[in-house]
Amino acid sequence: MDDRLIVALDVPNALAGLKLAEALGDTVGFYKIGLGMLTGGGLGLANELKQEHGKRIFLDMKLFDIGATVEAAVRGLAQFELDFLTVHGDPHVVAAAKQGAAGSDMKILAVTILTSLDRADMDAGMIRAGDLHEITVERAARAYEAGADGVICSPQEAAAIRALPGSRLIVTPGVRPVGAPRGDQKRVETPGDALAAGADHIVVGRPIWQAADPRAAAQMILSQMV
Numbered sequence: 001m002d003d004r005l006i007v008a009l010d011v012p013n014a015l016a017g018l019k020l021a022e023a024l025g026d027t028v029g030f031y032k033i034g035l036g037m038l039t040g041g042g043l044g045l046a047n048e049l050k051q052e053h054g055k056r057i058f059l060d061m062k063l064f065d066i067g068a069t070v071e072a073a074v075r076g077l078a079q080f081e082l083d084f085l086t087v088h089g090d091p092h093v094v095a096a097a098k099q100g101a102a103g104s105d106m107k108i109l110a111v112t113i114l115t116s117l118d119r120a121d122m123d124a125g126m127i128r129a130g131d132l133h134e135i136t137v138e139r140a141a142r143a144y145e146a147g148a149d150g151v152i153c154s155p156q157e158a159a160a161i162r163a164l165p166g167s168r169l170i171v172t173p174g175v176r177p178v179g180a181p182r183g184d185q186k187r188v189e190t191p192g193d194a195l196a197a198g199a200d201h202i203v204v205g206r207p208i209w210q211a212a213d214p215r216a217a218a219q220m221i222l223s224q225m226v
Contacts, residue, residue: 008205014041074100162198
């Protein structure tokens, strides 16, 4: 198993997620469980895959709130002994999450700018003017200063973030195998390009779980991870 590949279990519920994980078998050792499955038994599935199947788990909650609330939420999640947890990259959120994760091995990953956004989306959200690439790299730098163990960014910013002083884990969603449709992702690269740019892990969802043969789709992506 090559744990550089993280498969996003963006399916409706825990039963579907477990079925997919069983179909992928020993091809995949690292899974992402996000908000979409939270009400469908996502935490239970995370626990089962971790404790009973020996898989690594990335809990993609993208937490954002006042510091005290983030710290309490992360402290509660840390008891599940999961591997990665995402929070928004605002420094106060990152610092609070690190306090909540204290004493555990769970890594706090800061979300920079979502890979589904471009400059027009940021304008609509009244996010400050400027080059999207530069803002993403600056948010990564500030998250590192606040104590983040790593960041979430698009493959297009991975090289610049890797060049930052004290660079840590870089996880890139928005990865599509050669010839795959982009879907709602706007800043994408292929698996090989993302890793060459400096990513430690790539996250792939729909190209695998929507495939007629998910195991074969995962193996094809792994073959592109050179």
